Amino acid sequence: MWLADIMDEEPERAKRWEGGYERTWEVLKEDESGSLKATVEEILFQSKRKRVIESHGQVRLGMMRHLHVVVDCSRSMEDQDLKPNRLTSSLKLIETFVEEYFDQNPISQLGIITTKNKRAEKLTDLAGNAKKHIVALKKAVGTVCVGEPSLYNSLNLAIQTLKHMPGHTSREILIILSSLTTCDPANISELIKTLKSLKVRVSIIGLSAEVRVCTVLTRETGGSYHVILDESHFKELLMLHVKPPPASSSSECSLIRMGFPQHTIASLTDQDAKPSFSMSHLDSSSGAVLSLGGYFCPQCHAKYTELPVECKVCGLTLVSAPHLARSFHHLFPLQGFTESPAQELHADRCCQACQGELKDTSIFTCPSCRCVFCLECDLFIHDSLHCCPCCIHNQTNS
Amino acid sequence: MMASEEEINLLVIVVDVNPVWWGQQAQRETELSLSKCLDAVMVLGNSHLAMGRTNKLAVIASHCEDSHFLYPGKSWRAGDSGGDDAYSSGDGKYELLSVVNNLIAEEIRKVMSKTEVRGNSTDTLLAGTLAKALCYVNRVSKEFEAGQEIKSRILVIKAAEDCPRQYMNFMNVIFAAQKQNILIDACVLDSDSGLLQQACDITGGLYLKIPQKVALAQYLLWVFLPDSDQRSQLVLPPPAHVDYRAACFCHRNLIEIGYVCSVCLSIFCNFSPICTTCETAFKIQLPHMVKPKKKKLKQPS
Numbered sequence: 280m281w282l283a284d285i286m287d288e289e290p291e292r293a294k295r296w297e298g299g300y301e302r303t304w305e306v307l308k309e310d311e312s313g314s315l316k317a318t319v320e321e322i323l324f325q326s327k328r329k330r331v332i333e334s335h336g337q338v339r340l341g342m343m344r345h346l347h348v349v350v351d352c353s354r355s356m357e358d359q360d361l362k363p364n365r366l367t368s369s370l371k372l373i374e375t376f377v378e379e380y381f382d383q384n385p386i387s388q389l390g391i392i393t394t395k396n397k398r399a400e401k402l403t404d405l406a407g408n409a410k411k412h413i414v415a416l417k418k419a420v421g422t423v424c425v426g427e428p429s430l431y432n433s434l435n436l437a438i439q440t441l442k443h444m445p446g447h448t449s450r451e452i453l454i455i456l457s458s459l460t461t462c463d464p465a466n467i468s469e470l471i472k473t474l475k476s477l478k479v480r481v482s483i484i485g486l487s488a489e490v491r492v493c494t495v496l497t498r499e500t501g502g503s504y505h506v507i508l509d510e511s512h513f514k515e516l517l518m519l520h521v522k523p524p525p526a527s528s529s530s531e532c533s534l535i536r537m538g539f540p541q542h543t544i545a546s547l548t549d550q551d552a553k554p555s556f557s558m559s560h561l562d563s564s565s566g567a568v569l570s571l572g573g574y575f576c577p578q579c580h581a582k583y584t585e586l587p588v589e590c591k592v593c594g595l596t597l598v599s600a601p602h603l604a605r606s607f608h609h610l611f612p613l614q615g616f617t618e619s620p621a622q623e624l625h626a627d628r629c630c631q632a633c634q635g636e637l638k639d640t641s642i643f644t645c646p647s648c649r650c651v652f653c654l655e656c657d658l659f660i661h662d663s664l665h666c667c668p669c670c671i672h673n674q675t676n677s
Numbered sequence: 678m679m680a681s682e683e684e685i686n687l688l689v690i691v692v693d694v695n696p697v698w699w700g701q702q703a704q705r706e707t708e709l710s711l712s713k714c715l716d717a718v719m720v721l722g723n724s725h726l727a728m729g730r731t732n733k734l735a736v737i738a739s740h741c742e743d744s745h746f747l748y749p750g751k752s753w754r755a756g757d758s759g760g761d762d763a764y765s766s767g768d769g770k771y772e773l774l775s776v777v778n779n780l781i782a783e784e785i786r787k788v789m790s791k792t793e794v795r796g797n798s799t800d801t802l803l804a805g806t807l808a809k810a811l812c813y814v815n816r817v818s819k820e821f822e823a824g825q826e827i828k829s830r831i832l833v834i835k836a837a838e839d840c841p842r843q844y845m846n847f848m849n850v851i852f853a854a855q856k857q858n859i860l861i862d863a864c865v866l867d868s869d870s871g872l873l874q875q876a877c878d879i880t881g882g883l884y885l886k887i888p889q890k891v892a893l894a895q896y897l898l899w900v901f902l903p904d905s906d907q908r909s910q911l912v913l914p915p916p917a918h919v920d921y922r923a924a925c926f927c928h929r930n931l932i933e934i935g936y937v938c939s940v941c942l943s944i945f946c947n948f949s950p951i952c953t954t955c956e957t958a959f960k961i962q963l964p965h966m967v968k969p970k971k972k973k974l975k976q977p978s
Contacts, residue, residue, distance in 0.1 A: 343939055382856070447939040526940075532957040534936040534948060539922045541933075577933035595934070600923035601879060603942050604848040610941060611845075632812035634746050659815045663853040668808035671846045672743055 341449030341526040342606050343535075344387035345405060346380070347437040348373060348453050350419075352395035353428040355458040355487065361510055365457055365486060366424055368510060370416050373455070376517045377416070381409040383521050383609075385602040386587055390440065391415065392433050396426030397462040399433035405440055407587050428456065430492070431463035434470055434481070442477050447533045450479045451502075453520055456493065457486035467492060471499050480524065484516050523609055538595045540574040540586070557584040558591050608665035616643035616657055632656040632668045648673055686904050687733040687817060687829040688725045689810045690718055692747075694738045696789065697799040698837040698867075709866070709890040711789075717894035718834065719781060722748070723774045724902055735813060736781055737806055741799050742792050744806035746813075747784040748777055800840035803872075804847045807831065807861075811853055830860040830882065832901050839870045851876045862901055866890055871920065878919045881905075885914050926954065 350369065361368035373391075380389060390405035391412060403415045434452065441450045474481060474496075482502035483493045489506055497504040507513040554569040558581045573582045579593040587598040618641045621628075628637045630653040643657040644650070650669035652660070660667060692715070699711045722734050736747040814829045821827055831854070854861055860882040863873040869886055877884040887896050900913060922931040925946040935944045941955035951958050 342942060532938070532940045532952075533959050534945070534952075535939055536934065537937050538934045539932065542919060542921060544916065544918060599921040600944075601848065601851075601875065601921065603923070603937065603944070604845070605852055606942055607845055608849055629751060630812075630816075632809055633816035634749075634751060634809075634813060635816045636751075653816075655816055655819055656812045659812060663856055664808060664811060665849045665853075666808065666846050668805055668812060671805035671808060671843070672802050 340523040340609055342384070342386070342523055342609065343448040344384055344451060344523060345390075345441060345444045345448050346387065346451045346453060346520075347390045347392055347405070347441065348376075348455070349392045349394060349399070349433045349437065350402075350455050351428045351457050351486075352393045352419075352422055352424050353426055353458045354424055356424045358457070361486075361513070366422070367420055368513075369455055369457075369486070370420055372510075372514055372517055374413055374416050375514070376521065377409055377412045379518065379521045381407075383605070384523060385605050386596075386598055390437075392436055393419065393422070394428040394430075394433040395422075395424060397429045397432070399429060399436045401436065407589065408585065427460055427462045428458050429463060430454070430456075430461040430496075431465060431467050431470055434474065438473065438477065438479065441479055445533070447535070449524060449526060450477065451520075451524070452479060452481045454481065454483045454493075455486065456483055456490070459487055459490055461490075461492065467496070471496055474500050482520060484513070486513075523606075536595065538577045538590070538597045539599060540577055540583075540597050542572070542574055542599075544572040555582050557582050613661060613665050613667065614646060615661070616645050616652065618643055630656055632660070645670060683729075683731045683825075685731045685733060685821065685825060685827040686725075686729060687735070687814060687827060688722075688904075689735045689737065689814060689829065689831045690722065691737050691739055691803070691806050691810060691831060691833045692718055693801045693803070693834060693836040694740055694785070694789065695799065695801045695837040696792075696794060697741070698801075702836070709893060714834070714893060715781065715785060717897055719778050720894050721832075721897040721902060722777055722781070724898060726773060726777065727771070728902070733817070734777065735810070737810055738785060738788055739801050739803055739806035740788065740792055741794055741801060744802060744809055745784065745788045746809075747781045747788075750780055750784070799837075800843075801835075801837045802843075803833070803835070803840075804843040804850055807833070807850045807854075808846070811850065811857070811859065814859060815857070828904065829857075830862060830905065832862045832864065833873060833876075834864045834866070835870055835873060836866050838868055839872050844872065847872050847876070851879050855880050860905055864893075864897065864901060866893070869917075874917050874919045875921070878916070883908075883913060884917045886917075 350373065352366065356364065356366040356369070358365050377389060380387070386407070388405045388407045389412060391402040392399055393402050394400075402419060403412050406412070433454070437452050441452075444450055479500060480502045481496055481500045483497055483504045485493060485504070485506040487506070489504075493504055496502075503519075505516045507516060554571055555573075556569060557573060570584065573584050574586055574597065575582055576590045576593065576595060576597060578595050579590065581590055581592045583590075583597065587596065587602055589596050621637055621640055621642050629635070630637055631650045632652050633656050635653060635655075637651070637653050639654045641654070643652045643654070645652070645667045648667060648669040650667070694711065703710055718736065722736060726732050726734055735749060738745050738747050810831050814831075818827050818829070851861070854876075859880065861873075861876045861880045862882040863870070863877050863884045865873065865884070865886040867890075874884050876882070883900060885896065885900055887893060903911060920931065922933060923935060923944045924930065925932050925935055926943045927945055927947075930946065932944070932946045935946055936948055937944055938952040938955065938957065938959075940957050941952060943952060943954040945952075
């Protein structure tokens with residue numbers, strides 16, 4: 280009886296298999312000579328455009344993120360529907376994700392947890408450095424996939440570290456789940472309530488099929504749940520999580536004390552050059568090397584070779600100004616360009632950014648400076664550059 | 678085909694042709710004038726093209742009003758193939774080199790004579806020019822087939838001073854270049870530029886402030902002609918010390934320890950309860966108020 284109640288509460292959504300497939304073969308249309316070239320180009324064009332469409336607008340974003348990635352290492356990961364097997368493919372994609380994540384969110388942290396055999400263990404601790412995670416991921420390719428995953432245990436393990444994080448950061452968990460079952464020692468609804476009270480956002484990427492408990496978990500905590508179609512879709516879904524999510528209204532805002540150390544480069548010919556160890560390498564057995572230059576913490580003068588890092592001696596977060604500058608384009612996002620058919624352009628058919636000929640069927644106009652760009656430049660500007668080349672010219676002139 | 682396995686080196690030269698600075702330069706001393714600077718650029722361009730059959734070149738002039746491509750011109754315009762005959766110099770020089778030189782000379786004449794300096798701003802639009810250069814490099818890389826490797830670098834010849842208003846756009850351009858593995862080299866004629874120092878440090882390029890302006894061509898050929906593979910085998914000028922300290926938003930002083938707003942990432946030197954940029958009120962952990970105990974005064978006896 281309680282099952283029927285739950286079914287009534289669920290929002291009305293037509294599942295794809297319920298709503299009926301559209302006749303997908305009708306998309307392909309042949310032209311007079313019988314070639315499909317025009318349709319194929321159109322499909323490629325649309326898929327390129329899809330990436331640029333969404334934009335958040337003036338929403339407060341959670342810039343300092345603490346994200347835990349949970350990787351399912353159960354028996355179902357040995358399935359070979361992703362080449363060579365699900366585990367190797369997922370770990371490789373997560374490596375790319377880790378690099379992109381630290382590129383777009385330089386002052387955030389990431390930790391990795393694996394789950395198998397009804398238990399969960401930490402692969403790497405929450406850290407702000409990409410290298411440690413990538414090394415650990417490369418080593419993990421050889422793990423034996425056995426047993427069943429445990430959602431409860433992995434969420435519990437993640438909460439242990441996330442609950443101590445300060446209130447102004449965003450707490451997130453991303454789960455890659457391939458198995459259709461989970462083995463939990465206690466009732467997961469209690470855990471869902473705890474997650475909500477701690478303001479942790481859980482998102483799940485499923486590799487097999489939709490699982491009910493995942494739908495409930497993500498809906499209650501405000502995350503997203505997707506199931507992959509193939510490897511490129513998997514990559515797209517992972518990359519969706521690189522951008523900072525909108526901050527929840529209850530997250531606090533505070534001033535964080537940070538240090539901006541100077542990079543000192545010394546050479547052997549300097550009189551005062553003293554070689555020293557870097558504090559970040561003291562824990563690891565390899566890599567403890569004497570070096571001359573580095574970054575010195577302004578508070579306690581401990582040395583580090585790379586930024587950003589949290590000083591082990593005095594606890595001050597050390598960053599450099601470009602790290603903060605990397606996140607500025609999230610705060611001032613570039614507006615989308617308006618698309619229009621190329622035939623309407625009567626003036627010179629030249630893209631004003633790359634000086635190339637406008638060969639595509641559509642051209643893109645920037646709403647503020649009304650300059651015209653080609654498709655490649657539009658993609659490049661929105662993906663990497665984050666500023667319109669012609670608007671920059673007008674800004675500094677005014 | 679063998680040609681498809683060769684690596685393509687693309688060099689984009691960005692020349693600062695700020696007329697205000699070059700005009701003042703002409704009044705101060707006549708050692709280095711704009712035409713001599715462009716001669717040096719042409720020498721570098723010709724040498725780069727001569728280093729390899731597949732090398733490519735682009736030259737962009739950065740003005741206060743706009744940026745213009747000096748080379749290559751819009752070659753897909755109809756009627757250009759007839760113009761090539763007019764460019765051959767008749768002294769047996771490799772035809773591409775004379776085409777390059779003549780195009781650059783013609784375009785810079787057009788740019789300097791037709792562009793007027795309007796408005797109050799006389800700073801060079803370097804960030805915008807670099808953005809256009811990156812779009813150009815992006816287009817050229819996509820035009821080749823998948824097997825061909827293309828390595829690109831941008832050389833900036835800077836004359837006038839930095840414009841601090843361009844900071845954010847400049848940083849966006851630098852990060853985009855780093856992601857695309859494009860080196861940014863800088864050859865500075867007059868005053869040191871903090872922005873270019875950061876650009877060279879982040880992308881892995883070379884920064885050099887020229888001690889003697891009249892020897893510009895020599896420095897260009899010695900330091901900036903070899904590409905990134907060959908640089909490891911040469912003894913080049915040591916990297917400049919880059920100041921990565923941040924400037925606080927309230928006083929614009931360089932600080933070593935500061936407070937960062939978690940919402941808008943503005944940097945302050947002192948703690949304040951409200952962020953002046955995004956106007957968020959911060960939650961302050963106040964210590965518990967201790968009520969002062971009433972002390973009985975001793976009555977003087």
